[in-house]
Every structure is written in C-alpha cells, then in structure tokens.
Amino acid sequence: MHELSLALEVVDIAQREAGKQGVTAVSEILIEVGDLSGVEADAFQSALELVVKDSVLEKALVNLQRTPGTGKCRSCNVGFQMKTRVDTCPNCRCFPSEITGGDEFRIVSLTID
Amino acid sequence: MCDTCGCGNPDEFKIHDRDGHHDHKNAHDHQHDHDHDHGHHHTHDHDHGHDHHHGHSPSHSHDHAPKKVINLNMDILSENNRLAERNRGYFEGKSILAVNLVSSPGSGKTTILEKTIQALISSRKIFVIEGDQQTARDADRIEKSGAPAIQINTGSGCHLDAKMIHLALKKMEVDSQSILFIENVGNLVCPAMFDLGEQKRVVVISVTEGDDKPLKYPYMFQSSNLCIINKTDLLPYVDFSVDTAVNYAKQLNPDLEFIQMSAKTGEGMPEWLIWLNKL
Numbered sequence A: 001m002h003e004l005s006l007a008l009e010v011v012d013i014a015q016r017e018a019g020k021q022g023v024t025a026v027s028e029i030l031i032e033v034g035d036l037s038g039v040e041a042d043a044f045q046s047a048l049e050l051v052v053k054d055s056v057l058e059k060a061l062v063n064l065q066r067t068p069g070t071g072k073c074r075s076c077n078v079g080f081q082m083k084t085r086v087d088t089c090p091n092c093r094c095f096p097s098e099i100t101g102g103d104e105f106r107i108v109s110l111t112i113d
Numbered sequence B: 001m002c003d004t005c006g007c008g009n010p011d012e013f014k015i016h017d018r019d020g021h022h023d024h025k026n027a028h029d030h031q032h033d034h035d036h037d038h039g040h041h042h043t044h045d046h047d048h049g050h051d052h053h054h055g056h057s058p059s060h061s062h063d064h065a066p067k068k069v070i071n072l073n074m075d076i077l078s079e080n081n082r083l084a085e086r087n088r089g090y091f092e093g094k095s096i097l098a099v100n101l102v103s104s105p106g107s108g109k110t111t112i113l114e115k116t117i118q119a120l121i122s123s124r125k126i127f128v129i130e131g132d133q134q135t136a137r138d139a140d141r142i143e144k145s146g147a148p149a150i151q152i153n154t155g156s157g158c159h160l161d162a163k164m165i166h167l168a169l170k171k172m173e174v175d176s177q178s179i180l181f182i183e184n185v186g187n188l189v190c191p192a193m194f195d196l197g198e199q200k201r202v203v204v205i206s207v208t209e210g211d212d213k214p215l216k217y218p219y220m221f222q223s224s225n226l227c228i229i230n231k232t233d234l235l236p237y238v239d240f241s242v243d244t245a246v247n248y249a250k251q252l253n254p255d256l257e258f259i260q261m262s263a264k265t266g267e268g269m270p271e272w273l274i275w276l277n278k279l
Helices: A002-023 A041-051 B080-093 B110-118 B136-146 B161-172 B218-222 B231-235 B242-252 B267-278
Strands: A026-034 A061-067 A067-072 A079-082 A098-099 A105-112 B013-014 B021-024 B068-075 B097-103 B126-132 B149-153 B179-183 B200-206 B226-230 B257-259
Touching: A002 A026, A002 A041, A002 A105, A002 B068, A002 B080, A041 A061, A079 A098, A098 B013, B013 B161, B013 B242, B068 B080, B080 B097, B097 B110, B110 B126, B110 B136, B110 B267, B126 B136, B126 B161, B126 B267, B136 B149, B149 B161, B218 B242, B226 B242, B257 B267
Parallel strands: A026 A061, B097 B179, B097 B200, B126 B149, B126 B179, B200 B226, B226 B257
Antiparallel strands: A026 A105, A067 A079, A067 A098, A105 B068, B013 B021, B013 B149
16 A cells, blocks of 8 residues: 555644644654554555654654454354455355454544643 | 555646646645754642553653643544545536546556547547556547546656545536546555545456456455456456456455456447446
C-alpha cells in the first residue's frame, strides 16, 4: 500500500489538530495499524520519519500500536486469528471469512506538552 | 520513497488541460513556525491528577507540566474519503456514471477504453480522466477515439486520490447523463485503498498475467464490482486458466462479476456494453 501518502495524511491531520489546540509541537502520536489494514507498519514508520520534518510531528515520539487480525467463519461461525485476508477457517477450511478486527488504520491520540 | 511499491511523493502531481497547460499541485504546505522554547521547567505538583489515558507512554520525566492527550480516533483516510463522498455527490447530482478502472500496467485498460468509446460515442457522452506517472500519451489516444480526456500525471505517485479527481473535475466540465471513465495508474496495490467517489470499480487482468493474481492482490479484487479478463485471444498460447482465476477471485469476493474479453478481437465487448448500459 501507499505508505508515503498515508504518512503525509497523518502529518496533515496532526498539523490541523495542533492548530486547533494552538500548539506548534506534538510530543507523542499513537497510531493504530491493524495487521489486515493493508498498511505495512514498518514501511509506514519509515515514510513517516521522512515527512515529519518542519511539521508539528518533527520531535514527536511515534507509537505504533499493532492490532492482530481476527475473523469469523461465514459457515461455522468459529472465530479465529487471521494473519492475512485470505486465511481459511481452521475448523471447516471454509473461505472467505468475515474480518472482525485488525483492519483499523487510525490516529488514536496526540499528546501535547 | 514508498518502501512497498517504490513510488515517491504523491502530492507532486500535475493536471494537463487540453490547451497544453498544466498545473503543479503540492497540497502539503507545512507550517514552518516552530516553538523551540523548551526552557520552562515546572515543579510537579502532586495535588493534581496526572492523567494517563494510555499505558504505553515511555519514560516520563517529572520536571514539566502534565501532558494533554487529545483523543482523536480518526481514520487516516478520512480526508480522502470525505473528498470521495463529495465527488460521489457531484456525480449523482449530475447523473454521471463514474467508473474507476484499475489493473497492473499493460493489462489493456486504454485499449478497452478506446474500443468502448468507439462503440458508445454515438449514443452516450463519454469523458475520461487518465492517470499515469508521466506523459499525456493515454489522454491523446483517448481523444483520438472521440472522447474529451484530461491527463493527471502523478509524478512519482502510484495512484489517483479523491483530491486529484476533484481538481480534474474543475478543469474538465463533465456533462450530465454521461459516463466518466477514470483510468487509474497501473498498479494493483495502492489504488485499492483510495476511494475516488466512483460508483463502480472495475479490475482488469490479462491472461498474460498469472491466474493466481487475485490471491496475490486480494484488496483490489475485494474492492471491485467487475473483473474483466482481457486478451482472451492469447489463451491458446499461455498457461492461464480462466476457471482458476475466477474461482480465486470469487473466494475473495463472492459478489464480483466477470467478463472475458479480447479488446483486440471484440470478444466480450457486447457483454461489457450491456453491463455499462444497465447501470
């Protein structure tokens, strides 16, 4: 996925929210990256490091919170952990499964001093 | 540079208008006024609550004022999604059918569009937004087929986003009751995540690609409405199994429709035109 544009979006959101608070720096940002969100967390973190210069996030601690993927089988209703979107049900081998968690990609919070 | 797909800054894009002018856009003007005054130290007053909303915060030094945590819980794609909804409202208000065509490079999207325009232009007004990293070659090809086209060059970016479509719509007046084809940048990864405001998304694969492509790029097949399997005239010469590709894609997206097509010979074009006309 396109981690660089997503990193730029994060900077824009942080700029806007910091502006609302009347501050010019954010000390910490908590971002939730689900394992099934389609975002490569490592690539996203590298991209974010590239684009924070001269922004409110320049000195911010970036805290990525990984959320594991979870799913539910559409046939037998068994819930299970999903490593990828194409995992089959461990109980009945059915496919596809309904994704119940791990597709989040969002800014949870910003911390300002 | 994007580590996953190798693309660069997606905001350095330009839109060619048909008079040969183009605009450069850079949407990320950051503030450059920084407060570098970190010299104020406050004694920590233990009479007030030290409010920790999250347990993840690393070592706190206790010689500064309490931190303020702003809980946002904001989807990072929310701005793109907001603009996509605006585009969608514009299309609905003018009864424009907007179709987003996605595929890997070289699957035949532009040829499909040329043949579609030639077949429909006498009965429907058609407009095209072309997305490529560089050159206006595709827009030139489309215009020769008879439909107005506008080219967006994404520069080093690897997908179109809702803002680019919004700006392109300001440059090109799209008539009511028309079809607007948006030919996305050839890439089966990044465009999947970016809603442009289209009503329908069409993924094109060609038989010269692997028939396991749906499994390799599940997001794109899960987010599309129709899958065109193109270049079927080459099936005798390649190891592509249509059944295998269809089965994999249906496992990912049971609602996905399929049309087998050869834009070169015309096979499948009638089904495609029927599919478009019923929308």
